Amino acid sequence: AGARPLQFPIPANVYAETVVSVKHYTDRLFSFRITRPQSLRFRSGEFVMIGLPNAEKPVFRAYSVASPAWDEELEFFSIKVPDGPLTSELQKIQVGDTVIMRQKSTGTLVVDALTPAKRLFMISTGTGIAPFASLLRDPDTYEKFDQLILTHTCRDNAELTYGQELVAALESDPLIGELTAGRVTLYNSTTREESACMGRITALIGSGKFYADLGIEKLNPETDRIMICGSMHMLKDVKELAESLGFQEGSLSHPATFVVERAFVG
Numbered sequence: 001a002g003a004r005p006l007q008f009p010i011p012a013n014v015y016a017e018t019v020v021s022v023k024h025y026t027d028r029l030f031s032f033r034i035t036r037p038q039s040l041r042f043r044s045g046e047f048v049m050i051g052l053p054n055a056e057k058p059v060f061r062a063y064s065v066a067s068p069a070w071d072e073e074l075e076f077f078s079i080k081v082p083d084g085p086l087t088s089e090l091q092k093i094q095v096g097d098t099v100i101m102r103q104k105s106t107g108t109l110v111v112d113a114l115t116p117a118k119r120l121f122m123i124s125t126g127t128g129i130a131p132f133a134s135l136l137r138d139p140d141t142y143e144k145f146d147q148l149i150l151t152h153t154c155r156d157n158a159e160l161t162y163g164q165e166l167v168a169a170l171e172s173d174p175l176i177g178e179l180t181a182g183r184v185t186l187y188n189s190t191t192r193e194e195s196a197c198m199g200r201i202t203a204l205i206g207s208g209k210f211y212a213d214l215g216i217e218k219l220n221p222e223t224d225r226i227m228i229c230g231s232m233h234m235l236k237d238v239k240e241l242a243e244s245l246g247f248q249e250g251s252l253s254h255p256a257t258f259v260v261e262r263a264f265v266g
C-alpha cells in the first residue's frame with residue numbers, strides 16, 4: 001500500500017515498456033512479462049539490461065530474456081534481494097508499470113556458439129534457468145540438437161516450480177509442441193530441502209547418479225554440448241567439470257563444445 005514511486009523522465013536511448021503480468025513463486029523468486037519493443041532483435045539465450053524509471057540515473061542490471069526470440073512479449077525470471085539496488089524495487093512491480101531497457105542484447109548462451117551435436121545439456125541453478133527457458137521455446141534449438149537435457153538445482157522444492165511449469169507447457173504449446181515432443185528431459189535436485197533427488201549437480205554428475213537416474217550415456221564431447229548458467233561459484237565448478245571431460249569453451253567467432261554465463265544476482 002502507499003504512494004507509487006516517483007516517475008522520472010525516461011532517459012534517452014532506452015525503451016520504456018509496460019508490465020503485462022507478474023508471478024511470484026517464493027519470497028526469493030518471481031517472473032514477469034513486459035511488452036516487447038517492435039525494433040528489438042535478439043537471439044534466444046541472450047540478456048538485456050533492465051531498470052526502473054525511479055531515479056535521475058536509473059540502476060540497470062543484466063537479465064537473460066526467458067522468452068524465445070519469436071515471442072511478442074519479453075519474459076524475465078528474477079531473484080528478490082531485500083537490499084538489492086534494483087530488485088528491492090523491481091519485486092514490487094505491478095501490471096501497467098513501466099520497465100526501462102537498454103536497446104542492445106548480448107550474451108554467450110546462444111546455439112551459434114556451439115557446433116551441432118546429438119545432445120544439448122543445459123545446466124542451471126536458481127535464476128540461471130532463464131536463458132534455457134528461452135532456448136527451449138525456440139525451434140532453432142531443436143534444429144541443431146536431437147535431445148535437450150535441462151538440469152535445474154535450487155535450494156528448495158518451491159524454487160523448482162518455474163522450470164517445471166515451463167517444461168510441462170512445452171508439449172501443449174501450439175507453436176512448438178510437436179517439435180519438442182519426447183525430446184526434452186528435466187532433471188531437478190534440491191540442496192536445502194528434502195526431495196526425490198538431493199545434491200548439487202556437480203556432485204550428482206561426479207558420482208554418476210545423474211546418468212543412472214536418467215539411464216543415459218555419460219557426457220562426451222563427441223556427441224554432446226553443454227551450456228552452463230548459475231552463480232559465479234557454480235560456473236567455475238561446472239566449467240572445471242566440463243573441461244575435465246574434454247569439453248572446450250566456444251564463442252560466436254569460434255564455436256566449440258560448451259559455453260557459460262553468469263546468472264543475474266542482486
Ligand code: A2P
Nearest residue numbers: 125126153154155191200201202231233234237
Ligand atoms: P547449496 O544449497 O549447496 O549452496 P543460490 O540460490 O544460492 O544461487 O543456489 C542455487 C543452487 O545452486 C543451490 O542448490 C546451491 O547449492 C547450488 N550451488 C551453489 N554453489 C554451487 C557450486 N559451486 N556448484 C554447484 N552448485 C552450486
